[in-house]
Amino acid sequence: MLLARRNLFRDRTRFLLSILGVAVSVGLILLLSGYRAGVYRQASAYLENTPGSVVVAERGIRDFLGTSSVLPADALEAVRSTTGVDRVIPVVSQFVIFDLHDRKDGFFLIGYDPALGGGPWKLVEGREPTADDELVIDRTTARQHETMIGDQVRLVDRDATVVGLSDETTFWAGSVAFARISTLESLLRAPGLRSFVLVTPSPGVSPETLRNRLAVPGTEVLLKSDVVANDAKLLARVYDAPIGLMVAIAFVVGVLVVGLVIYTATIERRREYGALKAIGSRNRTLYRVVTIQAVIAAIVGAVVGVALAYGAGAMLMAWRPQFVVAVEPAAVVIVLASSLLMALLAALIPARSVARLEPAAVFRG
Amino acid sequence: MSATLLLARRNFGRNRVRLLASVGGVALALSLTLALDAVYAGVASQLTTYIERAGADVWVAQSGVRNLHMVASSLPASVVDEVGAVDGVASVTPILEATDTISAGDERAVVYVIGLPASAEMGGPWEIAEGSARVGPGEIIVDRGFATQAGVTIGETVGVLGGEARVVGLSRGTASLLNSVAFVSFDDFQAMRGHAPVISYVLVRVAGVASAEAVAADIERLVPGVTAQSRTDFVAQERLIVTDMSADVISIMSVIGFVVALAVVALTVYVATLARRRDFGVLKAIGARNRMLYRVVLVQAVLSVAVGFAIGLAFTGLLAFAIARTDLNLELAITAASLVKVGLFAAIIAGLAAILPIRQVAGVDPAVVFRRGAPA
Numbered sequence: 148m149l150l151a152r153r154n155l156f157r158d159r160t161r162f163l164l165s166i167l168g169v170a171v172s173v174g175l176i177l178l179l180s181g182y183r184a185g186v187y188r189q190a191s192a193y194l195e196n197t198p199g200s201v202v203v204a205e206r207g208i209r210d211f212l213g214t215s216s217v218l219p220a221d222a223l224e225a226v227r228s229t230t231g232v233d234r235v236i237p238v239v240s241q242f243v244i245f246d247l248h249d250r251k252d253g254f255f256l257i258g259y260d261p262a263l264g265g266g267p268w269k270l271v272e273g274r275e276p277t278a279d280d281e282l283v284i285d286r287t288t289a290r291q292h293e294t295m296i297g298d299q300v301r302l303v304d305r306d307a308t309v310v311g312l313s314d315e316t317t318f319w320a321g322s323v324a325f326a327r328i329s330t331l332e333s334l335l336r337a338p339g340l341r342s343f344v345l346v347t348p349s350p351g352v353s354p355e356t357l358r359n360r361l362a363v364p365g366t367e368v369l370l371k372s373d374v375v376a377n378d379a380k381l382l383a384r385v386y387d388a389p390i391g392l393m394v395a396i397a398f399v400v401g402v403l404v405v406g407l408v409i410y411t412a413t414i415e416r417r418r419e420y421g422a423l424k425a426i427g428s429r430n431r432t433l434y435r436v437v438t439i440q441a442v443i444a445a446i447v448g449a450v451v452g453v454a455l456a457y458g459a460g461a462m463l464m465a466w467r468p469q470f471v472v473a474v475e476p477a478a479v480v481i482v483l484a485s486s487l488l489m490a491l492l493a494a495l496i497p498a499r500s501v502a503r504l505e506p507a508a509v510f511r512g
Numbered sequence: 513m514s515a516t517l518l519l520a521r522r523n524f525g526r527n528r529v530r531l532l533a534s535v536g537g538v539a540l541a542l543s544l545t546l547a548l549d550a551v552y553a554g555v556a557s558q559l560t561t562y563i564e565r566a567g568a569d570v571w572v573a574q575s576g577v578r579n580l581h582m583v584a585s586s587l588p589a590s591v592v593d594e595v596g597a598v599d600g601v602a603s604v605t606p607i608l609e610a611t612d613t614i615s616a617g618d619e620r621a622v623v624y625v626i627g628l629p630a631s632a633e634m635g636g637p638w639e640i641a642e643g644s645a646r647v648g649p650g651e652i653i654v655d656r657g658f659a660t661q662a663g664v665t666i667g668e669t670v671g672v673l674g675g676e677a678r679v680v681g682l683s684r685g686t687a688s689l690l691n692s693v694a695f696v697s698f699d700d701f702q703a704m705r706g707h708a709p710v711i712s713y714v715l716v717r718v719a720g721v722a723s724a725e726a727v728a729a730d731i732e733r734l735v736p737g738v739t740a741q742s743r744t745d746f747v748a749q750e751r752l753i754v755t756d757m758s759a760d761v762i763s764i765m766s767v768i769g770f771v772v773a774l775a776v777v778a779l780t781v782y783v784a785t786l787a788r789r790r791d792f793g794v795l796k797a798i799g800a801r802n803r804m805l806y807r808v809v810l811v812q813a814v815l816s817v818a819v820g821f822a823i824g825l826a827f828t829g830l831l832a833f834a835i836a837r838t839d840l841n842l843e844l845a846i847t848a849a850s851l852v853k854v855g856l857f858a859a860i861i862a863g864l865a866a867i868l869p870i871r872q873v874a875g876v877d878p879a880v881v882f883r884r885g886a887p888a
Contacts, residue, residue: 164779171775175768207615207671213622214611215584217674217705242582242611244753251756253582303583304575304737321757336586336710365674381622384690388842392547393765396540400772403537404779463764470764 169448
């Protein structure tokens with residue numbers, strides 16, 4: 148233990164390098180997984196913040212974000228007249244692209260009825276739309292495009308006035324915008340269009356019971372939690388492969404850096420290890436010395452890395468507020484454990500050269 | 513210079529583990545950036561397949577709509593005849609389009625459903641693997657990949673647009689990472705959407721000599737409430753969706769790849785220099801100047817980065833090749849722009865990595881070589 152510590156601290160630059168290596172690697176893994184968690188959290192923000200625990204969609208549609216659902220004309224009435232239904236929020240949703248500042252920005256446009264609900268849950272400035280040419284847009288998006296309340300924006304083929312700014316409505320590929328249902332009906336040339344209905348059961352009725360009771364022809368009735376999970380699956384197809392790949396690379400780099408540093412430290416202290424062997428130390432003792440070095444570097448590095456992830460996440464969110472980095476405690480625990488694994492793998496690299504060391508090496512010049 | 517090269521190479525070649533770690537680290541980090549670029553370029557090219565293969569020279573959409581994906585275009589049905597009457601227009605085909613889900617058993621997939629008129633001259637599937645290329649009432653053509661996954665064959669029914677349709681054909685090349693394209697009859701589509709007299713896009717074929725751009729401009733001038741774009745412009749707009757919306761993500765990932773590669777190369781070069789302090793001492797003792805030693809270090813860094821870059825490129829190419837052969841609807845397109853960017857990265861990394869050990873080299877005492885038992 149003493150030897151390991153001495154070996155490690157003898158060359159401060161090298162020790163710092165190994166800590167830095169682990170820290171960068173751990174920080175990167177945390178940052179990436181935090182980013183992924185943030186993407187999912189943002190994706191479900193609308194559903195999570197809108198009242199209702201049962202979602203009625205077009206038959207065959209089980210997600211909220213990926214598709215344009217069209218409900219049968221009589222579906223809304225049928226839902227309303229079902230016993231056990233307390234509150235009904237009809238919404239129309241459509242992805243639209245705004246060409247703002249010569250750059251395309253995605254808007255998930257929600258049409259809602261202010262009297263029934265389903266609008267912005269955190270209106271930070273202004274008011275809800277009261278006319279068909281009015282919009283509520285996300286505060287961050289507005290700031291980025293230097294748009295203020297009262298400004299006109301181009302909504303596909305018409306002009307609309309921004310009357311309110313909402314918070315928590317940024318999105319993986321843009322942001323959520325709100326308008327009245329009639330605005331979307333006219334925009335999409337589809338009078339009477341309803342995409343989804345969010346239903347709150349009466350007190351005493353469980354969401355599952357209501358889901359089973361709501362048998363409206365041409366519709367799919369789902370628990371809100373299932374819809375959120377399906378949306379996450381949709382996003383996973385886009386995000387999980389690249390993020391997984393990068394986490395793996397970050398991990399390998401961490402192992403490489405720690406392994407390399409300890410390897411050189413071992414090589415340079417060959418004489419000392421040789422001396423240890425000469426006075427009767429077994430290989431096991433030497434392995435332990437090497438492993439302890441790796442573990443110390445990994446633990447210190449991991450702690451620095453966690454701090455780094457929080458710092459970088461905060462910086463990223465300040466620079467581009469539409470990115471939400473949610474570093475979760477569970478992820479921190481996993482990463483700390485993986486840094487130990489990193490250390491053990493890294494210790495394998497110099498182990499071979501320690502084992503092969505001849506005790507006599509110490510007596511040669 | 514050749515002596516420098518020799519020394520740098522020996523310095524590196526001496527220790528295989530270190531060489532492997534260094535080159536491997538660089539390769540890993542650079543292929544991270546390369547692969548990411550390739551994924552996005554591949555998605556962009558998948559997004560535009562339908563536009564490029566539909567056979568239309570000009571696309572007419574609702575005013576302000578410049579894309580096919582992530583938007584909805586709604587035009588009154590009356591514009592079809594108005595567009596058809598414009599000079600230079602040889603033929604027109606209206607289509608309906610919506611993002612929907614097709615389902616068969618427990619399998620469901622996101623699709624762009626295209627409603628095709630019976631007399632459609634454009635907009636249909638361009639490559640049929642099995643069955644018919646035409647859809648009549650109650651019929652649907654789905655991507656072969658979906659059919660295989662869901663286990664449906666021709667003659668069976670799938671759920672679409674809130675109803676059902678019988679599979680009459682399987683198309684090829686109509687799937688992307690996110691979704692596939694399915695074709696149903698125009699009348700079915702309209703019926704499922706409440707018979708509204710609305711269409712999504714008008715596909716236009718221009719007469720022999722006319723230029724698509726000029727006809728598109730004429731259409732926009734003569735027909736109110738539409739945006740008309742030539743196929744080339746439409747494709748370019750579609751590509752912008754990917755590049756504009758993923759620009760921030762790409763730059764963040766690129767920075768990460770850059771930092772990782774830099775850290776690995778800097779560390780290995782530093783460590784290699786440290787371990788060969790004696791050699792450098794000998795060189796100094798026989799009269800080598802610091803400048804020459806710096807050069808050795810730099811060459812070392814450049815060597816490992818160059819080899820790492822080559823391996824990273826080969827790895828990404830291999831990955832692209834392998835993925836193209838799987839059922840994954842993922843396409844990796846390595847573009848020249850991304851090669852230049854990553855190559856530039858690599859050069860900067862090599863330069864920066866060589867700076868770190870400079871102090872070490874300069875501080876080497878020539879006398880070190882004469883001391884017994886100096887660190888190896």
